Amino acid sequence: MASEQKKEEYQEYVRQNSPKTNLPLQMGKAFIMGGIFCCVGQLIVNMAADQFGIEKETAAAWCSVILILLSAVLTGFNLYGKLVKWGGAGALVPITGFANSVVASAIEYKTEGQVYGIGCKIFTIAGPVILYGIVTSWGLGLIYWLGKVMGVL
Numbered sequence: 001m002a003s004e005q006k007k008e009e010y011q012e013y014v015r016q017n018s019p020k021t022n023l024p025l026q027m028g029k030a031f032i033m034g035g036i037f038c039c040v041g042q043l044i045v046n047m048a049a050d051q052f053g054i055e056k057e058t059a060a061a062w063c064s065v066i067l068i069l070l071s072a073v074l075t076g077f078n079l080y081g082k083l084v085k086w087g088g089a090g091a092l093v094p095i096t097g098f099a100n101s102v103v104a105s106a107i108e109y110k111t112e113g114q115v116y117g118i119g120c121k122i123f124t125i126a127g128p129v130i131l132y133g134i135v136t137s138w139g140l141g142l143i144y145w146l147g148k149v150m151g152v153l
Contacts, residue, residue: 026088033087037096041067064095071099101125
């Protein structure tokens with residue numbers, strides 16, 4: 001009985017002290033922020049193709065590089081966090097959010113030195129993404145290969 005009452009009291013405490021969120025507003029902000037990132041990316045591709053005569057595939061690669069660079073620079077100047085605070089998941093779209101996580105870890109652990117700080121902890125956040133991305137792609141590649149061998153695909 002006492003345990004049940006403590007659980008209820010704790011749940012009430014959590015409910016009272018948890019920040020109130022407006023889900024539709026957060027979703028709208030994420031949509032706008034993600035759209036801004038996508039528009040910037042499309043602008044880079046269009047400019048590279050139209051202004052500099054670069055073919056679309058190469059322009060897309062340059063777009064990725066420039067978005068990673070912008071994310072890293074904004075993280076270095078402590079501005080990317082403000083974008084994330086406002087735009088939520090919209091600012092954490094894969095390529096820019098991934099670059100932000102790597103640079104943020106490097107900045108956080110730079111005081112511990114090049115090897116034990118940056119070298120050991122730079123992929124603290126991004127490491128699991130890399131690991132499971134590689135494992136998943138390997139597994140799917142194996143399934144695809146087996147499908148080809150068996151004549152299913």
